[in-house]
Amino acid sequence: MMTLLLHTGLVLVSLLLTVQSAHVLYLMLYTWDQPDAEAKAKAPEEFVAPRLSFSVLLPARHEEDVIQTTIDRVVRADYPAELLEVFVICSADDTGTIGKAEEKIAALGREGLHNVEVVVFDDKPINKPHGLNAALPHASHDVVTIFDAEDDIHPAIFDLVNTVMIEDEVNVVQAGVQLMNYQSTWYSALNVLEYFFWFKSRLHYHALEGSIPLGGNTVFFKRELLVRLGGWDEHNLTEDADLGLRVSAAGERVRVVYDDRYVTKEETPPTLGQFIRQRTRWSQGFMQTLSKGTWKQMPTRKQRWLAFYVLAFPHGQALLGLYLLVSLGMILFLRVPVLVALVSWLPVLMLLAHFVTQAVGLYEFTDAHGLKATPKAVLRMAVAWYPYQLILAYAALRAMRRQLTGRTNWEKTQHVGAHRDKASEANSHAA
Amino acid sequence: MPREMRRRATGPGVTRPQLVVVHDGVRTPAGQAPAPTERSPRPVVPLGGVPRLGQRGRIALGAAVLTGLVTHGWHLFQYPLYLTDEGIYMQRAWSLVRQTRLSPYTYDYDHAPGGWIQLAGFAFPLPNQFETFGNAVNTGRFLMLLVHLVSVALLFEIVRRLTGSVLAASVAAFFYNVSPLAVYYQRQVLLDNLMMFWVLLSLYLLLGRDMRIRHALGAGTALGIALITKENALFFVPTLVYLLHRRVKGSTQRRFTRSLWPFATAIPVGAYLLYAVLKNELVPTGLDFDLNNPPADHVSLLYTLWWQLNRSQGSLLSSGSFLYSSWIPRDGLFLLLGLLAMLAALYWGFRDRERNLGFLVVGTMAVAYAFYLIRGSVLLDFYIAPMVVLFAMSIGMVTDRLLGRLSSRLRIAVPAMAGALLLFVPVTDYLLTVNDEGRVAVADQYHPKLNLTRMQEQQVAWIRGNVPADARIIMDDDLWSELHDVPPFYPFAHSHWNAAADPDVRDKLFAKKWRNIDYIVMSNKMRQSMESNNGDGREDWILTALKNAKKVWETGQGDINLQIYRVG
Numbered sequence: 001m002m003t004l005l006l007h008t009g010l011v012l013v014s015l016l017l018t019v020q021s022a023h024v025l026y027l028m029l030y031t032w033d034q035p036d037a038e039a040k041a042k043a044p045e046e047f048v049a050p051r052l053s054f055s056v057l058l059p060a061r062h063e064e065d066v067i068q069t070t071i072d073r074v075v076r077a078d079y080p081a082e083l084l085e086v087f088v089i090c091s092a093d094d095t096g097t098i099g100k101a102e103e104k105i106a107a108l109g110r111e112g113l114h115n116v117e118v119v120v121f122d123d124k125p126i127n128k129p130h131g132l133n134a135a136l137p138h139a140s141h142d143v144v145t146i147f148d149a150e151d152d153i154h155p156a157i158f159d160l161v162n163t164v165m166i167e168d169e170v171n172v173v174q175a176g177v178q179l180m181n182y183q184s185t186w187y188s189a190l191n192v193l194e195y196f197f198w199f200k201s202r203l204h205y206h207a208l209e210g211s212i213p214l215g216g217n218t219v220f221f222k223r224e225l226l227v228r229l230g231g232w233d234e235h236n237l238t239e240d241a242d243l244g245l246r247v248s249a250a251g252e253r254v255r256v257v258y259d260d261r262y263v264t265k266e267e268t269p270p271t272l273g274q275f276i277r278q279r280t281r282w283s284q285g286f287m288q289t290l291s292k293g294t295w296k297q298m299p300t301r302k303q304r305w306l307a308f309y310v311l312a313f314p315h316g317q318a319l320l321g322l323y324l325l326v327s328l329g330m331i332l333f334l335r336v337p338v339l340v341a342l343v344s345w346l347p348v349l350m351l352l353a354h355f356v357t358q359a360v361g362l363y364e365f366t367d368a369h370g371l372k373a374t375p376k377a378v379l380r381m382a383v384a385w386y387p388y389q390l391i392l393a394y395a396a397l398r399a400m401r402r403q404l405t406g407r408t409n410w411e412k413t414q415h416v417g418a419h420r421d422k423a424s425e426a427n428s429h430a431a
Numbered sequence: 432m433p434r435e436m437r438r439r440a441t442g443p444g445v446t447r448p449q450l451v452v453v454h455d456g457v458r459t460p461a462g463q464a465p466a467p468t469e470r471s472p473r474p475v476v477p478l479g480g481v482p483r484l485g486q487r488g489r490i491a492l493g494a495a496v497l498t499g500l501v502t503h504g505w506h507l508f509q510y511p512l513y514l515t516d517e518g519i520y521m522q523r524a525w526s527l528v529r530q531t532r533l534s535p536y537t538y539d540y541d542h543a544p545g546g547w548i549q550l551a552g553f554a555f556p557l558p559n560q561f562e563t564f565g566n567a568v569n570t571g572r573f574l575m576l577l578v579h580l581v582s583v584a585l586l587f588e589i590v591r592r593l594t595g596s597v598l599a600a601s602v603a604a605f606f607y608n609v610s611p612l613a614v615y616y617q618r619q620v621l622l623d624n625l626m627m628f629w630v631l632l633s634l635y636l637l638l639g640r641d642m643r644i645r646h647a648l649g650a651g652t653a654l655g656i657a658l659i660t661k662e663n664a665l666f667f668v669p670t671l672v673y674l675l676h677r678r679v680k681g682s683t684q685r686r687f688t689r690s691l692w693p694f695a696t697a698i699p700v701g702a703y704l705l706y707a708v709l710k711n712e713l714v715p716t717g718l719d720f721d722l723n724n725p726p727a728d729h730v731s732l733l734y735t736l737w738w739q740l741n742r743s744q745g746s747l748l749s750s751g752s753f754l755y756s757s758w759i760p761r762d763g764l765f766l767l768l769g770l771l772a773m774l775a776a777l778y779w780g781f782r783d784r785e786r787n788l789g790f791l792v793v794g795t796m797a798v799a800y801a802f803y804l805i806r807g808s809v810l811l812d813f814y815i816a817p818m819v820v821l822f823a824m825s826i827g828m829v830t831d832r833l834l835g836r837l838s839s840r841l842r843i844a845v846p847a848m849a850g851a852l853l854l855f856v857p858v859t860d861y862l863l864t865v866n867d868e869g870r871v872a873v874a875d876q877y878h879p880k881l882n883l884t885r886m887q888e889q890q891v892a893w894i895r896g897n898v899p900a901d902a903r904i905i906m907d908d909d910l911w912s913e914l915h916d917v918p919p920f921y922p923f924a925h926s927h928w929n930a931a932a933d934p935d936v937r938d939k940l941f942a943k944k945w946r947n948i949d950y951i952v953m954s955n956k957m958r959q960s961m962e963s964n965n966g967d968g969r970e971d972w973i974l975t976a977l978k979n980a981k982k983v984w985e986t987g988q989g990d991i992n993l994q995i996y997r998v999g
Contacts, residue, residue: 029644029684029687032644032683032684032687033643033644033645033684034643035641035643038683338706338709338710339531341705341709342702342705342706342709345702345705349698349701352694353691353694356690356691356694357687357690357691359690360686360687360690360691363686364686
């Protein structure tokens with residue numbers, strides 16, 4: 001009886017995992033599989049004349065090294081200066097970044113550019129959504145957008161969004177963000193590909209179905225919409241995803257543009273510790289958003305289900321990590337009937353399919369950005385692949401633990417200081 | 432995205448490599464310039480999309496399927512005689528359903544199990560399972576009919592997409608439906624028929640209007656299933672790989688399709704191999720592949736494969752082979768036309784690979800399988816079945832090309848005339864035949880009075896009326912399911928193949944002693960089979976029993992003879 005239960009359980013879990021990973025695979029390949037999705041996802045080939053004005057929010061904390069370059073890039077984008085305003089957002093204790101920003105503002109002023117301001121807030125919590133909310137009342141232009149301090153934005157991004165918002169009549173645009181340094185650490189290629197598949201393929205599906213967790217930067221909102229929705233949730237670790245679901249719940253159509261030419265370039269976290277903390281924050285943020293229940297307010301069942309599915313993914317990932325370990329043990333130590341063994345092999349096949357897809361993705365990614373993938377890089381990915389899954393599962397478990405013990409603080413602010421020098425170096429390198 | 436691709440993707444004319452029918456001199460896809468040649472006044476399909484089926488095409492397709500329903504469905508359960516191999520596959524499907532095993536006897540990987548897994552999957556949900564259509568073989572034959580009907584539609588669409596011509600598709604479907612070779616073998620429960628269905632499906636999925644990743648995944652999976660239905664599908668792999676390559680060349684998703692197609696193919700094949708691994712039956716003990724010394728302790732997939740590759744039974748072209756004794760008498764004309772068409776397809780295909788992709792695909796598939804038949808390994812009568820499909824396609828395509836210059840009225844009239852001749856000239860055996868008395872009669876496969884399987888039913892009836900259920904019986908596999916699935920069961924009835932080879936039957940039940948046999952139920956030509964299977968004397972004890980047996984029942988018709996003997 002016991003063994004029968006065990007076998008049934010094994011078969012059920014295997015089938016569930018197979019279906020789930022087949023679905024993820026479908027989403028990863030969505031853009032490539034649709035005959036015209038690729039064309040739809042791209043940027044328009046011709047831009048209309050600049051008409052919309054943009055308020056750019058630049059939340060920064062301890063970004064002394066890169067903030068000047070970032071400001072420079074934004075104000076010198078190919079867009080009329082009178083249609084751009086920039087807010088560098090800092091907490092009052094971050095005098096270093098404030099100093100650097102003001103230095104830059106003075107320099108720009110000497111050139112006759114007066115559209116950059118520093119917004120300082122001195123109340124708690126010190127985190128990104130709070131900073132954004134503090135700056136929102138200062139913004140006066142049509143469209144509000146966010147860039148992170150280390151972002152390497154494309155000069156034509158405002159032209160692009162101006163065109164898309166006008167031509168497609170949408171109030172929200174998510175443009176592509178892409179990690180670039182696929183060769184710098186053992187996990188960076190896999191991390192880069194996650195972004196690649198997420199922005200290039202999967203988000204389009206979410207946008208189409210009207211249930212989309214937005215990204216944290218290079219995302220554009222009509223200001224009135226943002227004000228109407230009440231800005232960002234300051235107690236959420238993934239305020240961006242939460243806002244995306246609220247936008248979807250409000251029935252707003254979101255346009256996703258991923259065009260290899262116009263992506264905002266970023267870097268993978270430079271150390272494994274930072275990577276795990278970042279991932280923990282995301283996982284925990286999703287868990288928070290899930291329990292907060294915004295997804296329940298979506299109009300249709302399909303939207304609700306999709307939102308639930310995305311938000312519950314970290315839970316699944318934690319379980320999957322455990323399953324990976326257990327299944328390994330079972331393959332080695334447990335003798336099960338041949339049919340059960342064959343079925344429990346299915347998830348492994350799906351994992352293989354994911355790997356094949358990612359290996360192909362590496363070539364797609366490098367091709368798109370004028371880089372060169374080598375068989376060696378694929379081999380590195382193959383070796384890193386299983387540990388990477390375990391790391392993701394570990395981060396998800398860690399998030400689960402933090403969530404259960406009620407620790408919901410922003411880990412970045414707490415720990416990043418120790419790695420700041422290194423991180424900034426990498427970032428300035430990118431910028 | 433590389434600049435080149437972007438340019439092509441946004442350029443005029445072509446967005447992705449779609450099947451585009453090129454009417455000579457009218458329109459050519461960007462980038463390729465197939466200059467109109469005098470030799471091909473008909474539309475040629477390079478890579479690309481096909482015109483929609485249309486009213487005329489739908490009628491032709493409907494007619495083709497309907498014809499198949501009549502030629503294959505009419506008299507399905509009466510002709511031909513139940514064959515040993517049909518019995519074996521049904522017996523194994525039975526074992527899956529009743530015993531959750533791949534065979535009631537030791538499964539020694541002689542065939543991959545995909546075919547009878549499908550048969551079992553078909554029979555299991557039926558109201559009376561294996562007896563839904565009378566007996567197990569009939570039930571299997573009904574599935575063959577369904578498979579044939581779907582295959583006709585697939586074949587029709589494949590040929591139409593490769594040529595852009597409804598005429599080519601109709602001619603191909605005509606032969607596939609009506610040739611006596613086709614009718615004879617496609618009615619039988621054969622792995623080859625199932626395999627060809629999956630191969631056709633795989634081919635069809637590679638010829639869609641737009642080639643998406645899901646199509647490649649589907650095509651790969653279908654090929655994988657074909658491979659584990661019968662390993663011979665291997666001969667089609669090179670062509671399919673090439674076709675895939677041609678279909679996705681230059682498209683944005685080409686890398687994904689190219690890598691996920693083989694992955695999908697590997698899934699069913701991998702499951703089969705994994706099954707052997709889990710049973711510890713992949714390799715023989717000690718990796719001993721010595722053919723003179725078969726492994727004694729357990730069966731092995733790779734050993735069986737190696738053994739099969741090294742079997743030889745003389746050449747197809749030597750006299751007395753099935754080619755002369757069975758295939759040519761059934762439909763020599765079709766074989767000749769098919770051979771010529773295949774050669775023409777190969778010639779045109781290789782001469783201009785870009786423009787004549789369809790000829791190349793069909794020609795190479797046909798020649799690969801012909802190579803397999805000619806190469807001189809073990810051949811069975813029904814191995815011709817896949818060839819029928821490929822020859823039919825070749826003939827259809829070549830006919831269309833040859834008739835291309837004629838006026839549209841003649842293009843219909845000539846093949847219609849030829850078809851009518853084939854159907855109504857008695858020597859062809861298509862619809863009519865000249866019987867032994869020299870009279871014109873309906874051909875055997877449709878003759879309402881020729882009920883061959885009734886003899887086998889009578890044989891079973893006699894057994895049920897006269898033989899006790901605990902009798903130890905040597906028989907053939909054709910009636911095996913009948914005696915094991917319909918009460919009263921005859922649990923000790925085994926085929927001479929198993930009685931001569933399987934230790935469980937030979938040693939434990941019969942102890943290899945002829946006196947332990949109570950009855951011998953002879954199928955048609957079973958005596959020859961026993962003798963040809965007796966190279967090492969394994970059937971000696973059964974033949975001795977036969978010498979010491981008394982004939983208690985007999986029936987016959989033409990050259991078919993069935994008997995039952997009581998031993999001792």
